[in-house]
Amino acid sequence: MAGEARYEELMRQFSAFGAVKRELGRILPSDCPSGSTAVLTLLSRHGDMRMSKLAELLVVDMSVTSRHVAHLAERGWIERSPDPADKRSRIVRLTPAGWSQIDELSRRTTRLLEERLRDWSDDEVDQLTRLMQRLRSSFDDCRTTAHRPPQPPAEPPAPPPAPPALDQTTRTPANT
Template sequence: MAERAQYEELVRQFSAFGAVKREMGRIMPADCHSGSAAVLTLLGRHGDMRLSRLAELLSVDLSVTSRHVAHLAERGWIARSPDPADKRSRILRLTPAGQTQLDELFRRTTQLLAERLGDWSDEEVGRLTQLMARLRDSFGEGRSTARPAPPPPHPAPPALERTTRTPAST
């Protein structure tokens, strides 16, 4: 197991990785924010699914997922149809326009990565890909191993004695 200092450095790197995500977000079309891109990507990867499954994969609340879906449906990028197994539920699927949008997102992000990682070797890019996939799997669904309890927080400072002042009587 890695030393605590290594995990602390990893936390710092994750925090700094936000800059990478922000730059990737800036290359997206104006009407396709990161939540929309995530929904399109998941539907492209996993195929048709219920809204509840999509929320699970996104790791966000159903109401947030529903807003993303409404945004995409308004643009014609996804379609919602009744679930044959449960008419109260809807099945979400990419439309041809949604697939075109997804292809454009992949084209833009691939181009950006090729520009920024152009001085990396094929081996380095492959290793990064492997490690990121492994990291994602470590946090992914179906992870059934019990997680250890987080370490206790640093001891709280002793409580300051509270004093009450009353106005002096005159």
């Protein structure tokens, strides 16, 4: 039961983390909601990519990705171009204005985190970063294995051992 209580407390902390995310969301420009920010951030980290890859990284449906991309393209922060390898697909890339927007978003979030975590030591911030990366990695592992088809065993399982032979003789007590 001690393990269960530990995970219940972890769930309470995840719920409380929602307040942190909401506050981070409040510092975003009104024309750059969190979904758009996620697209810009992924493009800045991973470079140009197909819309399908972007949807995969966002872990959302392609229609949601398309709405985010359209919103950002209207503002001139990204551009879409045909994929030379497959003209039906689109490659998405940041524009210079998009890079400027990323810089502004980074400045805003950095200032807020510095303000809120000013009484944390560098080691504590580093530890939180490592633990959050590890948590994310654990969930990424679950997501990729959930979609993977079951793999056949390397070798067929060994047959179960045969039950011991029953002694068919009946014994009666000896008269002594």
